[in-house]
């Protein structure tokens with residue numbers, strides 16, 4: 001049976017990292033809709049996205065339908081960044097039903113707001129070689145500078161005001177979706193993502209593993 005997961009997590013929760021590691025542990029595909037759009041969007045869609053216009057929910061599902069036929073999805077996949085609203089939940093239900101697939105669990109990463117703020121506001125990147133750093137967790141050897149010699153910068157949306165707004169949007173978007181999924185007999189795995197990445201990864205893996213075992217025996 002294919003292992004299919006959805007992961008939710010606020011910006012700064014390490015959602016991308018943890019999805020990728022879980023995908024690796026189970027030899028399943030990490031499907032980030034952001035990534036899918038960057039790769040598969042048409043020129044026309046790209047132009048619209050640059051103007052801040054979102055790609056339609058139906059189009060996203062269409063991309064997903066094609067993507068999950070890839071052989072890297074043979075064992076399953078983890079959805080990162082999708083679904084984002086109730087219509088997408090419904091479209092995903094239909095897609096899975098049509099493909100005779102079903103969700104295994106929803107993983108919900110959480111973290112105290114001050115942890116998220118400190119993680120996000122410490123991020124720096126190099127405009128030259130696009131290396132990423134973190135002032136606390138992954139500091140550059142020379143203060144303020146990349147190993148290539150360029151001065152490091154902070155992304156425009158990593159300032160504390162924008163971060164707070166992004167966290168608010170995340171909560172508003174995600175809580176209704178978690179409510180929908182928790183009404184089903186679907187395991188919701190809540191994990192607090194604070195502390196070392198490796199420790200959090202271990203907790204996620206153990207919780208997913210025990211959920212999978214339970215679902216095999218009931």
Ligand SMILES: [Zn+2]
Nearest residue numbers: 126129146148
């Ligand atoms: Zn650099």
